[in-house]
Amino acid sequence: MAKVLMKGNEAVAEAAIRSGCRLYFAYPITPQSELIEYMAKMMPKVGGTFLQAESEVSAINMVYGAAGAGKRVMTSSSSPGISLKAEGISYIAGAELPAVIVNVQRGGPGLGDIQPAQGDYFQATKGGGHGDYRQIVLAPSSVQEFADMASEAFDLADKYRNPVMILADGMLGQMMEPVEFKEARSQAELDELGKQHNDWCICPNEDGDKKHHHEINSLEIDPAVLEAHVNALYKKYAVIEKDETRWEEFNISDDNEILCVAWGTASRIVKSAINEIKAEGKSIGMIRPITCWPFPYEAIAKAIGPKVKKVYVFELNTGQMLDDVKIAVNGKVPVDFWGKVGGIVFTPAEIQEKLEACF
Amino acid sequence: MEIIATRPQSLTSTPFTYCPGCLHGVAHRLIAESIDEFGLVNQMTGVAPVGCSVFAYKFFNFDMAQAAHGRAPAVATGIKRARPDMHVFTYQGDGDLAAIGTAEIVHAANRGERISVFFVNNAIYGMTGGQMAPTTLPDMKTTTSPYGRKVDDIGYPIRVSELLATLIAPYYIERVSLLSPADIIKAKKAVQKAIKYNKEGRGFTFVELISTCPTNWGIDPVKSREWAKENMLPFFKPGCFRDKGEGVE
Structure with a gap:
């Protein structure tokens, strides 16, 4: 495909749609506005769902619900908004759901400013939300890589049933560079992707087993059960560390x-x-x-x-x-x-x- | 032998973990029976809140999601938008829905989200041990209002049904009580209506169920119902605030 000149915010949105993302929930914040606006414009054209939530808190919980239904779903924000999403990211990690979160970082702490910064490294890599969990963090350095990471993020999220954050910044979001998109996933591929989650997700596809009782949950009131769950998460994280470290x-x-x-x-x-x-x-x-x-x-x-x-x-x-x-x-x-x-x-x-x- | 009463298909065989005299079990049963009656057991998904009914995902016999405190309407929105062909409800208490989840409920209602919300109002936080709720009555004593709820300090109880009825989008909003057998029969009709409208994809449906908390009120179950009739119902008056299907605007 021919290269097109695009802002990082738009390129990652386009790449997400091509990767099969058909649900996007977010709240406006600078400097990621082009991302939410691109989704608002394009999602209806591909039969997808764009919903501007009442807050970042709600947006990430909509992501939790849609991811629980086994669908490719994304949200995006910038630093202060990511703080609000931290609660939901912890639940997504705890319930082992696949979800992609884009952070177009800006200056902080607090309201900070709207210029590029890398002040959310600790938040992204060392927790952010409460409890023992890890999220995969992909850090692009060009508009092309920002776009390429969308499909990679969805694949990793699906593979490990884990939140994946693309940690960009206001520079990458606002800057225009030539970008070449991969072929969009075909409907057949997307259908196949949807089926891979049938054994655990709520509301599986029509050909899935409907006589089931699936739970999307991060609550384990019995300490021994929670211990086993957290230990299982850590085994998964060890595999990710071994197989997915990139530099x-x-x-x-x-x-x-x-x-x-x-x-x-x-x-x-x-x-x-x-x-x-x-x-x-x-x-x-x-x-x-x-x-x-x-x-x-x-x-x-x-x-x-x-x-x-x-x-x-x-x-x-x-x-x-x-x-x-x-x-x-x-x-x-x-x-x-x-x-x-x-x-x-x-x-x-x-x-x-x-x-x-x-x- | 004819079976005239049985466990609804929409309930699992997991025994309820609620306190003696608690009305959550009644509310669960009304919802489960209604889902059975509309043949939706395989098309229904529920969202459990944080609160006494946090384990609702163990009790309902279909797919369930457990939500962060107050976020059930947002989670239900995500599920419904991902699978418009499925039917979704949330089950929430007054702390969950009317305090920490105020934004989520107001905006889900305002979007006319095609979900049902069952809101159990017993004027107190149950699971955390009897703290003041946004629905706690004036001068009512709780562990965090030990001298009684002072309205000049913390304000008045929130009437959620009336609040949501100021919005244009909601399709159905009704407040019922679970305080007597006659009330429970009326409550069943409201729950049925919400499930019916949900099945038909009409829009946002909301049923507030006035309930009790004998354990945290410190009143025995029978007297709790009397206390609630005398104190809660005058403030939280049962009634239908919106029913677009019946022309109640």
């Missing part, structure tokens, strides 16, 4: 003197800086986590070559992924950090200056 290696070699780690929008800027430094004949590489959970601890540990004297983390926050990088590095070499906050995005020249000073 990009950029200019990694045994000659690297500096290893950078950055994700999302920040990683693009770091890449530009690295290209400048490379041109000067210095060796520097970068690991970009594509999944923030599960986190590529081993990939980072392995990328610390014999000449690496420092690991440098760059984020659009005050140092959140930094903790995970420190766990990965495990004291082998010093870990440095530089970030910008408040919705201010660092420039390649600023990163270059920080990195040049390390040689």
